[in-house]
Amino acid sequence: MITRTYFRTLLTALLWAFSAAAFAEPSLDADSTPPSWNSSRSFSDLGRPRDQLLLGIRNAEQVEFRLRHDRIATAATLHLDYTPSPALIPVLSHLRVYLNDELMGTLPITQEQIGQRVRQELALDPRLLGDFNRVRIEFVGHYSDVCEDPAHSGLWLNLGRQSRVSLHEQALDVTGDLAWFPLPFFDERDTQQLNLPVVFTGTPTLGEQRAAGILSSYFGSLAAWRSATFPVLFDALPSTQDRPQPALVFATNDRRPSFLAEHPAADGPTVELIDHPQDRYSKLLLITGRNDDDLVVAATALALDRGQLRGNRVRLEQVEPPARKPYDAPNWIRTDRAVQLAELIDYPQQLQVSGLQPYPITLDVNLPPDLFVWRNQGIPLQTRYRYTPPVTTDESRLNISVNDQYISSIPLQGSDSRNSVENLRLTVLASDSTADSEKLLVPALKMGMRNKVRFEFNFASKLGNAQRDRCQTYLPTNIQAAIDEQSTIDLSGYHHYMAMPDLKAFSRSGFPFSRMADLSETLVLTSVQPDEAQVGTLLDTLALIGAHTGYPAFGVRITDNWSSAAQADADLLLLGPLPNELVNDASLPFLLDSPRSWLQHGAAGTDERSAGGKLGMSANGPLAAVVGQQSPFNAQRSLVALLASTPTDYGLLRDALTDSGKQEAFAGAVTLIRTSGVSSHVVGEPYYVGKLPWWLLLWFHLSAHPVLLAFLAAASVVLFAIVLWRALRWAAGRRLSDAG
Structure with missing residues (x-):
């Protein structure tokens, strides 16, 4: 009987094969062997920088990894590094391993492994691998054969960050179509540092450097946290012995590398995708033109791609990037209006969690470094949240922190009310004072250029009770919680x-x-x-x-x-x-x-x-x-x-x-x-x-000189007293003259 899961897996494999076929073209040489190599990615490389503790009530952990669009995996192995609790019952306790929701196997915890560091290998089915892949490890732990408490402190397994996924990858012969750009020069599925060689004829002119700088900043914006480096070669191509290596090539009609000596002259800004002369699995992106200005136009068009590129050769006619305003970088939070948290998320469902002990919800908030927050009352943060309410009011809470510094704790009421709003102020004073908003005390905090705002739901629940001659066990409910995407953070009105x-x-x-x-x-x-x-x-x-x-x-x-x-x-x-x-x-x-x-x-x-x-x-x-x-x-x-x-x-x-x-x-x-x-x-x-208003500028700089500030304050009081005394004498003299 064909299950729904099997059908879904088969459909996914067919769609992936169709996508790969659209991106790849048949081999021109049936006898040639595609380059292949082994790669390994640790859980730390895949976004788990710390060991993960699997518990009885939070018993699953998953890592995601992707395959580049120009590669296919022919073999895959999961190498697990873990330490089970010494309180576990052998064999009855075990691990389940899934690849893309398909069970790959089980790993029983034996008597010899109890309390010891264990290293195990498990083969993964490469036919299930696609562009996006998930490996899920589920811990099934038992410390007693009757009346177990899922929250018992003895139910744990430490999953080491040294665990890794090993792949045997093989290159695909990709088609030369710019409709796939920026592939294969940058693939968002690749989590490694971007290494993209750049080829010039010789010492580059200023125009060639500017064109290359525009493209390098474009690829840098795509690489983001991966970082990017651009090895530069003069009249030489990068080596492709180990694996395919795409490269950028800049050339004009008068200045071109020797391997382009027979290439047709350009009649304007032109972008062309060709094969590497010695390796058809590696692609070269030619940015050519009649002169340096054409190179700048072509590079700008590539970085400004609006989905119009197609074919293996494109001649540009008109390119005009939009004008920018100060502090409007896409990676920086807006400072001219309130910003909804929906604008800050990196992926869908980022603001949703589930489980009795859900993982924290984390958002990145990048501020302009010159944002002037000295002695400001705070940054308004309006928090809307939803959750599965407990049956009765207990110690369930929503904790809010910024940069691992505690801000506030909001009680989660046990009622039918599922929507709540809290107005907080993320204080930016560098003192020990606190702010009170909606009856919440917010400790002093200084926000920097890069900030992580964390919302952590903590639910209190009675799961079970085990006493002599009395046993009660409750199954935990499927608790759901979410921070509403319409929650806002407001940075408007700040000076720079x-x-x-x-x-x-x-x-x-x-x-x-x-x-x-x-x-x-x-x-x-x-x-x-x-x-x-x-x-x-x-x-x-x-x-x-x-x-x-x-x-x-x-x-x-x-x-x-x-x-x-x-x-x-x-x-x-x-x-x-x-x-x-x-x-x-x-x-x-x-x-x-x-x-x-x-x-x-x-x-x-x-x-x-x-x-x-x-x-x-x-x-x-x-x-x-x-x-x-x-x-x-x-x-x-x-x-x-x-x-x-x-x-x-x-x-x-x-x-x-x-x-x-x-x-x-x-x-x-x-x-x-x-x-x-x-x-x-x-x-x-x-x-x-x-710039600052004159009064704020004066106050800010005088604050570093308390003695001078005290002297000026005293002088101001004396001056005010003299002026007031003279004004009173003038008023008294006027009344006497009127009376006379």
Whole structure:
């Protein structure tokens, strides 16, 4: 008898096969063997950074993984790493493993495994694998053969984050159709870092660098948390020995790589998808044109794709990206109106949970780093929620926290009322004061650039009772809970003002360049003859900013002439050797000229003993640096310099820019990158960017000088008393003159 589950699985397999067939074309050489390789993804790589504790009342855990559209898996194995509770009954306790809701097998917990760390392997059926896959592990635990309490503390199994899924993958011969773009150059199903080589004829011109920068920021916005890096090659193609490797190629009619010598000349901005000359499983995306302007137009069209691309060759006629406004980056929360939580979710049902002990609901809230929240009463958060009400009022609660800091706890009433609204204020004071809203005490909290708002439903329930000669067992109800998508968070009315330089803002949000999502107020200064490492650093940096904003850098400008920077009202991003004007500038906090390095001013940190001083040295080890300072041309603009000398130095710099862990160490005005890690220093005096009302500006800066503030307050009182005394004397004199 064919079950409904079997029919659904068969239908899914047919649909996946049809999709793969549409994306792949028949092999041109029946004797050629498609490249294949082994891959392994740990549960930590798949979004489970910590061990998971399976309980009697929360007994299931699942991980999701995807297959790229240009690959197929011919074999799959699940490697489990777990530790069962020593209180379990052997064999009666076991694990059930499902792949895409199909049972793959059971793993009994034997006497030898009780309380011990266990490593088991289980083969998965590769025929069930599709674009999106779920592996679900269910724990069936027993500690007694009669009268069990599902919430008993002895019912647990620790599922290690070292557990992994191993696949044997095989490449598909994909068709050359731009309708699938950005495939195969970027596939959202791939959770690995995006590594996309970029090929130029030789040292790229400024126009070629800008075109490549637009595309790198576009791919960076798609890669997001995966990060992206762009190895640069001059007149060479990447190796495809291990597995297929797509690449981007930039060429004009006068400047083209040698392997395109016989390729037809372009008659305008053109995008073309072709096979790699030595590997038909690898694709090359040709961005060609008559000149550099055509390359910029073609790159802009690709990054602005509105679903019109099709075929293997497209000639562009008109491209006009939309104008942007400050602070309107798609990845940042709106600050001009209240925002519904529906605008912040990443996938459907993100705001819904189920079970007696459901997992927390987590939302990412990214703020502009210069949002001025000093001494503000708080950020309004209106929370609407629904839940399965308990039979009686008990200790069931909804806990709300931000960045793992407790905010409030809302009791879940035992009634028929399923809809509730709570108005909270996420306090942004850096003091110990509290805020009271709707009879809720909210502790002080300072929100940063990246924030996680967590809603955690905690239900109290009497599941069972086991006493001598008396046994009661209750089955837990299917409890449902949800945060309503119409709940709002309101950041409107806030000013933009912050102290600079702040390299933490640069590494974590791309600020100040990301103030305009399209980087239309950014000027990049490069060397006259950049090498592969320097161009690759430029592309990686623009991809990093694109990942933070979620938008391509359509408006970025690139120059190799320092004097032109004086004429531009823009924030400056400098790569390569420092101009002589900056080298001779006494305010420059750090100088790197391999093998010499010079920290012009000591780090003014929290330890006063280490403040001040200078340090210069020569060494044979690699060193890179990121330096921030005020622009020498505009007090409201900033300069960020990415300093390195050798390819090894640039390798350190690029690794730090694409490593989320190392990005967290960026701070202050100078960040030094060595093989041992990243260190940051606060150097020199801060400057401020943004605007505040005069009275708030005065109050903010005086708050750092309490003695001066007290003196001004006393002087104001004395001055007011004198004015009042003179006014009263004038009034008294006038009354006497009238009486006379």
